[in-house]
Amino acid sequence: MIEPIAEPIAEPIAARVRYPEFEARHPWLARLLDAYHISDTATRADLERETARRGVAVACGPGCSNCCIDQCIPVTEFEVLGIWWYVAEILEGAAQEELKQRLLGFGEVGECAFLVGGRCAVYPLRPFVCRQYHVFSRACAPGENVSETRHADVFRGAQDSGRELAWQIIPLYGVAEENVDWLFESGYVSRKGKHLHTLPLDNIVMHMKTTAHRKKARNA
Numbered sequence: 001m002i003e004p005i006a007e008p009i010a011e012p013i014a015a016r017v018r019y020p021e022f023e024a025r026h027p028w029l030a031r032l033l034d035a036y037h038i039s040d041t042a043t044r045a046d047l048e049r050e051t052a053r054r055g056v057a058v059a060c061g062p063g064c065s066n067c068c069i070d071q072c073i074p075v076t077e078f079e080v081l082g083i084w085w086y087v088a089e090i091l092e093g094a095a096q097e098e099l100k101q102r103l104l105g106f107g108e109v110g111e112c113a114f115l116v117g118g119r120c121a122v123y124p125l126r127p128f129v130c131r132q133y134h135v136f137s138r139a140c141a142p143g144e145n146v147s148e149t150r151h152a153d154v155f156r157g158a159q160d161s162g163r164e165l166a167w168q169i170i171p172l173y174g175v176a177e178e179n180v181d182w183l184f185e186s187g188y189v190s191r192k193g194k195h196l197h198t199l200p201l202d203n204i205v206m207h208m209k210t211t212a213h214r215k216k217a218r219n220a
Ligand code: SF4
Pocket: 059, 060, 061, 064, 065, 066, 067, 068, 133, 134, 135, 138, 139, 140
């Protein structure tokens, strides 16, 4: 059977997001944003190649979020820090309030805590895994574990960029440059992983509140 004609990838590649004031204050943030941009660029190129090779389109697109339910999302502490920073310093108004309610336990069981109204509330700072994971041919059905139902449709981008990403992330742990390569090869980054759903979400809400008070006091 002839597969559907491959279409251009629906997800536009975002330019590297910039927050100059914060990046000057937090060098770890600049490195993390660089790393996300490297990952996004490589993922995009990989998807273009893979789409041409398979002759079928990537199913992922805006508003598609079944992959944000019942998943373990591994994250390093700097990915967590990025989310922590973003929700307190950048999110505001109704978007921030909705997320607070969500984090305090008002969401559906099993959904990622950062999935609000079917969309990722921390999209520019979403973890590497969320940026790289894609599914070809058709969107995941609710509750579908694509790794089991159609493993061949799963595609993870930027897998050849691990070393380049490690050079952005590992030095953030205070590691000397001469040790980055062998630590990367030894699985250092994976060993630093936690699971997103195990984070103390009420602490994030507390941080959002104290940051809001601090901003208000500064602007008074
Ligand atoms: S991985 Fe599945 S649910 Fe997630 S965006 Fe892609 S097709 Fe949609």
